[in-house]
Amino acid sequence: MITFENVVKQYPNGFRAVDGLSLEVAPGEICVFIGPSGCGKTTTMRMVNRLISVSSGRILVEGRDNRDIPAEELRRKIGYAIQQIGLFPHMTIYENVAVVPHLLGWEESRIRSQVDRLLELVGLDPDEQRDKYPRQLSGGQQQRVGVARALGADPPIMLMDEPFGAIDPITREVLQDEFLQIQKEISKTIIFVTHDIDEAIKMGDRIAILREGRIVQFDTPDTILAHPKNNFVRDFVGADRALKRLGLVRINEVMDTDPPMVAYEAKIEEARNIIQKRKLRSAFVVDRDGRLRGWVDKEAAERETSLTEAMAEVPYSDIAVRQNATVRDALSAMVTRSFRITPVVDSKGKLVGSISLRSLQELVERDDSEASEVSP
């Protein structure tokens, strides 16, 4: 847990970069600091491990005023990863990741297994990468090593300053997803600085929006999108915040769990019945294990005499969305394929539900009505 109590940072030139900031980061959560460039995100973060001193107020780390802990000791307990990565170029990947364990005087055998474990955790093959030097790795690999190094001695707290900021967009998404996966396992208390609102929404359990050294709003991503506190926040999150909010909702939270389906072996009449009864334009065809095999539309079902002739057989990945994808992904899929209804499958391709354009529309309308309650 990290608590900021009325923290002020005034630089020697008189500039107040942080101006009376109070905030509590709960154990195990990712707290994102976001705001325009120069709003004091980095300064606030660096005061936690005392790379920058506090001018007034105090910061409690796990309940203790961080000035009561010797700086080096404090820093060894707090993981630190930055955009520029700052790997030590003269050290191998192994030596880089082993830095903090070495400082803490761990035994060599323990360090070795720890480094291997961390490299695997961040998706690098230890045997392949251990003895390489940072300059032999790609940017994405270097940033993975940077994260592994920050996790070096299993610190309970992590500070990450735009860690994926310098990485190409595709790799960045991969690293974000991987990191969220890692966080599920390790549940660190994390301060994550970014200037990218999409990254903030994706990574943050809670988001602190900063402006000129003060907190404007500190809430969950959903609340910030649904109820931006003022025009600054509203402008900051962007006009498409309703759409962004769809990105926070998982499909399985809103899908219809009783999708229109017929068995592959069934008679054509069965397909006609379902389509008629539910007033649809098509139904999905599944095999004996419930896996999606294709679909049959109304015209074909009425024209043809057997289901196998009437149906369009396609790999499920071409038409279905995964149940753990976001509603925004479903919308995107429907727009691209011009479907009004799209099947939802689990990781094995089993049909578990469906989601329709109309239900999405309802979701967006609900968001809009909520959003309009906000004072300008």
Place this chain on the structure above:
Amino acid sequence: MTEEVTVTQGRRQVPVISLIWLGLAVLLLVLSFFSVPLKDARFAGESASLAPNFWLPTLAPDTNSRDGMTLISVGAIDTGIPFWILAFVFAGLELWLARIFAQRDEKLIRPLFRAATVFLAFWSFFGHLPLWDALLSTIFPRSPQILYPRTTVIELTAQHLELVIVSSVITIGIGLALGIMVTRAQFREFLPLVSDFVNAGQTVPTLGIVAIMVPIIGLGFWPAIVALILYGMLPVVRNAIAGLEAVDPFVIDSARGMGMTPSQILWQIELPNASRIILAGIRTSVVINIGTAALGAYAGSGGLGVPIAGGLSQTIFPFVLLGALPAALLAILIDYVLERIEFVLTPKGLQIEK
């Protein structure tokens, strides 16, 4: 037992057998640069191929001795031991050393052997008075004197090296300390002062420094050392500062963020990362020192500058050559060796281009 090789003998024809030996040594040396390194270092062939170029030149035979081949001309000392016994001893020694080192680091050991070979080859030539005498009297037939009468090249070289080593060690020590100090946050205000000082040290002519030092300290070894230190300080300090300042600030920030202490950051992060530039400065300084040390003769410090100064004042060119050639060769050899040391000491991870 020892037989003085004296100037008075004044032989005037080139001893052919000496030239053959020397030629052979140079040939082997050149070949050793092209020889394909063997993968299996334990295989003695690699070492064996090095062996002859180590001992051969030391055996430039003396035409004065009775059987013509017993003189080990390094230091012009007649050991009286037949050359083939020495050849075996040297070869054995060489094989043994090569086996020990070849496994560890070919990048340093081989160049060191090469440098040692060149050193021995040429110093046996300079010390091999009949050969030197014959050669120079052919080039300068009208010179009143050929061989420097007062002392041997070997001794002058030893004095010269002493000047260079003592002054360089002090220069490197002070220079690195200064460079490290003024790049620390708490002493950064001294940075302009120190750079001005070291720049001034190199702007003042060395002879001027010597001239100032002599009345203060007197004649001899130490005034020359002081002048050499002042003169050689610039490259060391300048490169130490440049190297330390060039370390990526985010690398240092990470090191702080990981919880390294300032001294851990200096020794484990900053110095290794700055090592290439720092070592280049040291090399420049030492090589400059080798040349500058010749001026020490004017302060009475001895060294290879002595025959140069003497030769210039009396216009006897063979004397000048006797000092200048070994000094130049020394500079080239030490530069080569330091370059290899630099290469070996530069961390591997930094030798990879980005």
